[in-house]
Amino acid sequence: MKKLGVSLVAALFVLASAQHAMAAKAAKKAKEEKPRGPAPVAKADAITEIRGDFKWGMTMQQVIDKIDARIEAAYKDRIARTAADPNRNDKLRKAMRDEKAVAKRNTIKFDGQKGPWDVSIIDQEIVQGQGLSMLYIKESKSTRYFFFSNDSLFKMFIAFDKEILEGKNFKDFGAAMQTKFGKAQEVYVNQSYLGVKEKKLDHLLWRSTTGDGLKLVDRSEFYDVFCLVLYDASIEQRMGALRKEAEANRPKGDMLDNVVGGKQSDRDENDNVIDRITGKEVFKPGDRRAAQQNITVPAPGAPPASRGVEDK
Numbered sequence: 001m002k003k004l005g006v007s008l009v010a011a012l013f014v015l016a017s018a019q020h021a022m023a024a025k026a027a028k029k030a031k032e033e034k035p036r037g038p039a040p041v042a043k044a045d046a047i048t049e050i051r052g053d054f055k056w057g058m059t060m061q062q063v064i065d066k067i068d069a070r071i072e073a074a075y076k077d078r079i080a081r082t083a084a085d086p087n088r089n090d091k092l093r094k095a096m097r098d099e100k101a102v103a104k105r106n107t108i109k110f111d112g113q114k115g116p117w118d119v120s121i122i123d124q125e126i127v128q129g130q131g132l133s134m135l136y137i138k139e140s141k142s143t144r145y146f147f148f149s150n151d152s153l154f155k156m157f158i159a160f161d162k163e164i165l166e167g168k169n170f171k172d173f174g175a176a177m178q179t180k181f182g183k184a185q186e187v188y189v190n191q192s193y194l195g196v197k198e199k200k201l202d203h204l205l206w207r208s209t210t211g212d213g214l215k216l217v218d219r220s221e222f223y224d225v226f227c228l229v230l231y232d233a234s235i236e237q238r239m240g241a242l243r244k245e246a247e248a249n250r251p252k253g254d255m256l257d258n259v260v261g262g263k264q265s266d267r268d269e270n271d272n273v274i275d276r277i278t279g280k281e282v283f284k285p286g287d288r289r290a291a292q293q294n295i296t297v298p299a300p301g302a303p304p305a306s307r308g309v310e311d312k
Helices: 002-028 044-051 060-081 086-105 170-181 233-249 254-261 273-278
Strands: 107-110 132-138 142-149 153-160 185-193 196-207 212-219 225-232
Touching: 044 153, 044 170, 044 212, 044 225, 060 086, 060 132, 060 142, 060 153, 086 107, 086 132, 153 233, 170 196, 170 212, 170 225, 212 233, 225 233
Parallel strands: none
Antiparallel strands: 107 132, 132 142, 142 153, 153 225, 185 196, 196 212, 212 225
C-alpha cells in the first residue's frame, strides 16, 4: 500500500509540476518594463504595522518565540477565567500548547532538493541550496511566510484571505492598499500568450527610508489571492540574482525530473493519500490553488486567532 501511495503521490506531483512548468514557460515570455526612477517611500507607520514584533536579523527560534508569546497572550485571559474549572482550564492549556507546537512543525529548509514548495504560491521566492529556510503560520486573515538567509530573517510574505479581497481585481485592491501605504509605483509586464499580446499590471512597489522594500503582487491567475511582501532590499536583491542565475542554468526537464526524483520535502506526502484517492482532499499551505482553498493570514500586527477550544 505504501508503494502504491508513493507512486500515486509522485504521479499527482508530476501533473501539478507539468501544469506549473507550462505556466512558467508562458511567464518567461513576459518582459518587465523598466521602472522610471525609484519607487515612492511608503508611510513609515504602515510598514511598522506590517512588520509587527518581527525584526530583520532574527533567528528562526527568535521568531518562534515571538509567535509563542502572541499565542500565550491570546489565551491568557481565558485561562484565568477558567481557573475554578480545572477540566476546562486543562483543555485550554492543551489547546495553547498544541497551537504553539504548530509553528515548530511548519519549518522548511531549501537545501537544494526540489519539492512541492517549488510549485506553490511562494515558488517565486525560493532559491535552493543557498542557505534559505522558511517558517509559516496561519493568522486570522492571512498566512504569513517568514524567510531566512542563513537563519537570519529578511523577508515576510503575506498571502491574504480571499474574504479580504471582497471581489476586487488587482488594480482595485492595489488602489485600496495605496490609501494605507501611500502612492506606489506600478510595474507592468509585456507578455504574449497564444499570439495575444497584452500589457499587464504585475505588482505595486514601495520603498522605505531604512532600506526596506514593499510590494503587492498578483497571484490571482493560479491562486486567486494577492500577496504583500516586506523585505530587506539588499538581501532580496542578492537572492533575486541567485534565483535568476539558477533559472538560467537549469537544464531542460529539470523542473519535472528533479522535483519527482528528488526529496519531496520535510512533509509526509502520503499522509492524505487515501483522501486524495477518495476525492476528499485535505491540503496544507502551498498544496493547491487558491480557487480551491481559503488562505488566511492575520491583520498586520494582530495576534493570531485562537483555534480549537473556545470560551463559553
